Amino acid sequence: MPVRVAETSAPSQVSGANSGQTSLQACTLLSVGQAFTGTQNVSSLQKEEAWRVNVRIQGCDLEHGYLCGTMEALNVPMADTPVVTFWEGEIVDMKNYTFYTGKWEATPEDDIRHWTKFPSFATLLVEADGGKSLDLSSCQHIFMRWKEQYFVNVGTDCGLTIAGFYYVCFSCSDGSINGFYYDPNSSPFQKLELISTNEADQDLVFHPMSCSKTDCGQYLNSSTWCGPVDAHI
Numbered sequence: 001m002p003v004r005v006a007e008t009s010a011p012s013q014v015s016g017a018n019s020g021q022t023s024l025q026a027c028t029l030l031s032v033g034q035a036f037t038g039t040q041n042v043s044s045l046q047k048e049e050a051w052r053v054n055v056r057i058q059g060c061d062l063e064h065g066y067l068c069g070t071m072e073a074l075n076v077p078m079a080d081t082p083v084v085t086f087w088e089g090e091i092v093d094m095k096n097y098t099f100y101t102g103k104w105e106a107t108p109e110d111d112i113r114h115w116t117k118f119p120s121f122a123t124l125l126v127e128a129d130g131g132k133s134l135d136l137s138s139c140q141h142i143f144m145r146w147k148e149q150y151f152v153n154v155g156t157d158c159g160l161t162i163a164g165f166y167y168v169c170f171s172c173s174d175g176s177i178n179g180f181y182y183d184p185n186s187s188p189f190q191k192l193e194l195i196s197t198n199e200a201d202q203d204l205v206f207h208p209m210s211c212s213k214t215d216c217g218q219y220l221n222s223s224t225w226c227g228p229v230d231a232h233i
Contacts, residue, residue, distance in 0.1 A: 029175035029196050030067070030142060032060055036177055038194035040073070042187065051075055055177070055194055065096030067144070070152065078159045084152040085162055092143040101145060104165050105184055114167040114180050115143070117189070121169070144168040146179070161185070166192060 036055040043049050052074040060067040067089040074082045090097040099115055100108050115121045120141040148162035164183025171177070175196030180189050 027142065027170075027172040029172065030057065030060060030170060032057055034175070035197045036175070036194040037197050038177070038192070040181070040193075041191045043190075049077075053192065053194065062091065062093075065091040065093045067091065071146075071148065076160070079154065081153065083154055083158065083160060085148040086150055086152055087146045087148045087166075089147070089168070090145045092145070097145075099143065101165075104147065104182075106165075106182060110182060111167075114182060114189075117167075117180055118143075118169040118178060120171075140172050142170040142172065144170065168192070 034057045038053055039050045040053050041050045054072040054074070055069055057067060057069040059069070068087065069089070070084055070086055072082050072084045073079075076083050092099055100111050118141070120139075121143070146166040146168050148165070151158065151160075151162070154160075161183065164181055164186055166179040166181050168177060168179040177192065177194040179192035179194075181192065182188075
């Protein structure tokens with residue numbers, strides 16, 4: 001059954017956070033150093049195509065609804081090497097962010113169109129406030145948006161774009177990740193499918209376990225290791 005949405009966009013970031021809002025439960029599979037591997041389908045009307053993708057979480061701060069990491073695409077046809085991007089994420093917790101994006105050219109209709117592709121979203125009643133009144137503390141899935149910020153190992157003239165962002169659904173039970181890329185100028189609903197590799201490596205991440213945006217940026221600017229990619233990327 002379709003979800004009715006408001007005609008005007010409610011910002012994704014919640015102003016004046018409700019102090020009584022219950023925080024999301026911590027998930028061991030969504031932690032700093034955790035690695036994921038899988039594919040992103042970048043098929044168009046002209047041809048079928050999928051890229052191998054690796055993701056590693058570099059920072060996670062559930063209290064502020066923030067995480068960051070790297071994405072690496074391994075078999076990009078127009079690239080001589082794997083393409084790595086750095087991304088930052090918004091965790092939909094109704095305390096810091098809601099289901100409505102409110103930016104990046106995404107309307108409430110675009111949001112609902114993408115969120116409803118996740119079966120776990122079907123049980124949630126999202127009203128005109130973007131779901132701000134929902135209690136997700138016992139939910140076995142964590143909904144997020146991942147926005148690539150810059151290329152790590154290639155220039156902006158690489159022929160790829162990071163103008164869009166991902167709608168992401170993370171399973172706390174098995175660490176699997178499903179996502180859909182949104183960019184008005186790219187093929188719609190490019191699907192991201194990842195599984196946890198159970199190979200968290202603390203040697204490839206900064207410390208402490210919680211980080212801020214500044215920490216993430218400083219780490220990547222000083223690190224010799226290159227991290228992830230966006231498929232339409």
